[in-house]
Amino acid sequence: MIWERESWRLRGEAYPNLRRGALTAVPVGLASxxxxxxxxxxxxxxxxxxxxxxxxxxxxxxxxxxVWQLVAAPVIGLAAGLGVLSSQYAxxxxxxxxxxxxxxxxxxxxxxxLAIAAMMVVLALLIVQGVSADSADAAPAESAAARRAGAGAxxxxxxxxxxxxxxRVDPLRPRDRAA
Numbered sequence: 001m002i003w004e005r006e007s008w009r010l011r012g013e014a015y016p017n018l019r020r021g022a023l024t025a026v027p028v029g030l031a032s033x034x035x036x037x038x039x040x041x042x043x044x045x046x047x048x049x050x051x052x053x054x055x056x057x058x059x060x061x062x063x064x065x066x067v068w069q070l071v072a073a074p075v076i077g078l079a080a081g082l083g084v085l086s087s088q089y090a091x092x093x094x095x096x097x098x099x100x101x102x103x104x105x106x107x108x109x110x111x112x113x114l115a116i117a118a119m120m121v122v123l124a125l126l127i128v129q130g131v132s133a134d135s136a137d138a139a140p141a142e143s144a145a146a147r148r149a150g151a152g153a154x155x156x157x158x159x160x161x162x163x164x165x166x167x168r169v170d171p172l173r174p175r176d177r178a179a
Contacts, residue, residue, distance in 0.1 A: 031050040057069065
């Protein structure tokens with residue numbers, strides 16, 4: 001049963017999972033330090049974007065995670081920009097969240113990784129809709145959505161931190177198990 005000691009025992013090696021978690025957390029930490037160092041209006045934006053994109057393909061080896069995060073980062077950025085534009089009116093925000101949420105929910109039928117990526121897109125949209133920002137902040141040329149809304153994914157810089165690290169650590173990955 002649930003209260004027996006055997007129920008709580010590890011069923012595999014902990015090191016590979018702890019290593020993957022630590023490598024996924026590095027972009028968030030680096031982005032947080034960069035946010036603190038710059039002290040800009042976008043404080044927390046890069047770290048939030050790295051955190052949101054870090055969950056995409058978390059279970060995959062670094063090379064596969066790089067591709068998934070590289071594809072997901074711009075979509076997360078678009079969702080953050082859409083969140084800024086739709087946050088001005090409650091009815092519009094509800095409609096946009098319903099449409100994006102339904103589309104993300106349909107991704108469950110394709111694959112678990114795509115479902116998690118879609119869930120991160122919805123999360124970016126939800127976070128940005130909850131922050132009061134002007135529609136002028138969604139200008140992609142100035143990347144203002146991320147700077148002002150604090151979502152970090154509005155311009156893709158924070159969300160791009162994960163794929164960059166995944167590409168760098170792939171040569172360090174042990175090759176003893178199948179990808």
